[in-house]
Amino acid sequence: MARLFEYQGKELLKKAKVPIPRGEVAATPQEAAKIAEKIGKPVVIKAQIWAGGRGKAGGIKFAENPAEAQAVAGNLLGVEIKKLKVEKVLVEEKLNIANEYYVGVIIDPSMGVRSPVVMFSTEGGMDIETVPPEKIAQMKVDVLRGFRVYDALNLAANLKVPTPSLPVIGQAIMGLYQTFKDYNCRTAEINPLVVTKDGKVIAGDCRIAIDDSSVYRHPEFGIEVARESPTPPTELDKIAWWIEEGDLRGTAYIAQMVPEIKGLNFVGYHGLGGGGAILGVDALNREGLKIADYADTSGNPTAAKVYRAAKVIFSQPGIEAYFLGGFIVANQEQWHHAHGVVKALREELPKRPGFPCVLMLCGNREKEALEILREGTADLPGRIEIYGSEKVYETEFLAKRVKALILEYRKDRGIKEE
Amino acid sequence: MHFEERTIKVIIDEEKCLGCKTHVCAQGCKTYDRSLLVIRDGKPALSGDAEYAKRVGTECLACEYECWFRGNKAITIEAPTPGLEAYRKKYGIP
Numbered sequence: 332m333a334r335l336f337e338y339q340g341k342e343l344l345k346k347a348k349v350p351i352p353r354g355e356v357a358a359t360p361q362e363a364a365k366i367a368e369k370i371g372k373p374v375v376i377k378a379q380i381w382a383g384g385r386g387k388a389g390g391i392k393f394a395e396n397p398a399e400a401q402a403v404a405g406n407l408l409g410v411e412i413k414k415l416k417v418e419k420v421l422v423e424e425k426l427n428i429a430n431e432y433y434v435g436v437i438i439d440p441s442m443g444v445r446s447p448v449v450m451f452s453t454e455g456g457m458d459i460e461t462v463p464p465e466k467i468a469q470m471k472v473d474v475l476r477g478f479r480v481y482d483a484l485n486l487a488a489n490l491k492v493p494t495p496s497l498p499v500i501g502q503a504i505m506g507l508y509q510t511f512k513d514y515n516c517r518t519a520e521i522n523p524l525v526v527t528k529d530g531k532v533i534a535g536d537c538r539i540a541i542d543d544s545s546v547y548r549h550p551e552f553g554i555e556v557a558r559e560s561p562t563p564p565t566e567l568d569k570i571a572w573w574i575e576e577g578d579l580r581g582t583a584y585i586a587q588m589v590p591e592i593k594g595l596n597f598v599g600y601h602g603l604g605g606g607g608a609i610l611g612v613d614a615l616n617r618e619g620l621k622i623a624d625y626a627d628t629s630g631n632p633t634a635a636k637v638y639r640a641a642k643v644i645f646s647q648p649g650i651e652a653y654f655l656g657g658f659i660v661a662n663q664e665q666w667h668h669a670h671g672v673v674k675a676l677r678e679e680l681p682k683r684p685g686f687p688c689v690l691m692l693c694g695n696r697e698k699e700a701l702e703i704l705r706e707g708t709a710d711l712p713g714r715i716e717i718y719g720s721e722k723v724y725e726t727e728f729l730a731k732r733v734k735a736l737i738l739e740y741r742k743d744r745g746i747k748e749e
Numbered sequence: 750m751h752f753e754e755r756t757i758k759v760i761i762d763e764e765k766c767l768g769c770k771t772h773v774c775a776q777g778c779k780t781y782d783r784s785l786l787v788i789r790d791g792k793p794a795l796s797g798d799a800e801y802a803k804r805v806g807t808e809c810l811a812c813e814y815e816c817w818f819r820g821n822k823a824i825t826i827e828a829p830t831p832g833l834e835a836y837r838k839k840y841g842i843p
Contacts, residue, residue: 570832635808648840670810682843
């Protein structure tokens with residue numbers, strides 16, 4: 332899911348005729364002051380980051396006048412909240428809240444449903460997962476029939492929303508559903524949907540994520556990497572994205588875990604099979620090692636794709652080892668992985684003698700794959716250890732081997748242990 | 750000779766192929782890919798036209814590997830990732 336920032340989501344809601352607070356996005360304190368001046372009343376200043384719980388984390392502040400808005404924005408811009416850098420703030424009119432509701436549309440992929448589900452709750456402003464089921468009204472949408480205004484009204488009426496508010500709330504629910512549909516969303520939420528003391532219904536906050544497969548239909552959002560991520564893509568993530576963007580022969584998922592490696596103990600991690608690969612990460616962490624990236628080449632990718640993934644992993648400055656963690660007895664033909672990895676190692680290792688590489692491949696064509704790895708790396712100047720399915724459950728052993736080889740490598744280079 | 754698959758370019762130095770007795774590139778292609786490479790007049794040649802190679806090639810890299818170890822090191826495969834070279838230069842990765 333490719334997430335949008337709150338201010339981008341609100342623009343979409345506005346187009347769907349869902350009322351939003353008056354306000355604009357600002358990248359500097361001066362811009363924030365100008366926006367506050369234009370609004371002409373107390374404002375709320377909200378850090379634009381991809382994280383929930385911003386209020387408690389200090390990412391939402393209030394200001395009574397433009398000068399205060401400038402100071403508050405100055406304090407927010409550039410700081411890290413929940414490990415995310417604030418580059419923009421949304422400056423909006425402060426709302427006089429009388430009531431808060433929740434509206435959401437998600438895709439339920441379970442076998443029995445496989446359709447959008449529209450949810451409405453009177454418990455707005457809270458995490459919907461914590462709301463008791465009796466306070467959530469929901470409807471599975473038959474996409475051929477569609478979602479109608481009376482469906483929206485029924486959802487609100489089921490939870491005894493006061494009659495005068497029903498039409499406007501119904502319209503907001505419809506607007507959210509329309510946004511969800513028009514922009515090929517995976518999720519779309521308004522939380523809270525605010526009823527103000529003077530009876531207006533306004534989208535207080537929203538969270539919208541576009542389906543990865545539909546991002547190409549919406550170049551207007553400027554989404555560079557169509558993938559769910561807690562942080563915006565790094566420079567290397569964007570380069571790596573090219574590998575799988577237009578090539579659907581298997582995956583080559585690569586995400587940098589840290590934009591810049593500082594200190595020791597970082598491993599270039601090349602996993603196979605999402606869940607299995609995580610076992611390897613856990614084992615490395617237990618040894619005090621950290622992964623510089625999380626990569627996953629699965630689904631029978633081409634050898635060229637595997638080669639490119641390995642090259643990207645080796646392009647991270649500061650890694651102390653390369654770990655091919657195939658903690659899975661895979662159905663894919665592992666000899667393609669072997670060919671891809673050998674080509675990358677034959678280019679990389681002569682430039683870094685002694686570099687630690689722990690390679691494990693298991694599953695279909697394992698015997699041939701291991702032969703390729705052994706033959707293809709025998710004359711290379713790295714510290715290379717190769718394992719197959721006899722060690723597939725021994726994540727701890729393999730992580731210890733990575734650590735041991737790193738310590739030897741440090742000794743070679745006169746680097747003291749941390 | 751050279752030919753392209755979907756995202757890679759295979760370059761074969763035919764001069765080096767002249768003395769080759771193993772013809773492992775074609776064998777590797779048969780095992781790991783779709784027999785794009787065959788041996789004709791003692792040298793590797795495409796079994797179909799260039800479009801065919803681009804369309805059906807599985808980018809297995811096996812011909813290059815086999816040629817390294819059992820042939821005359823005549824094959825080079827280029828599989829660049831746009832932007833990666835410049836990134837490495839910028840961050841001092843050789």
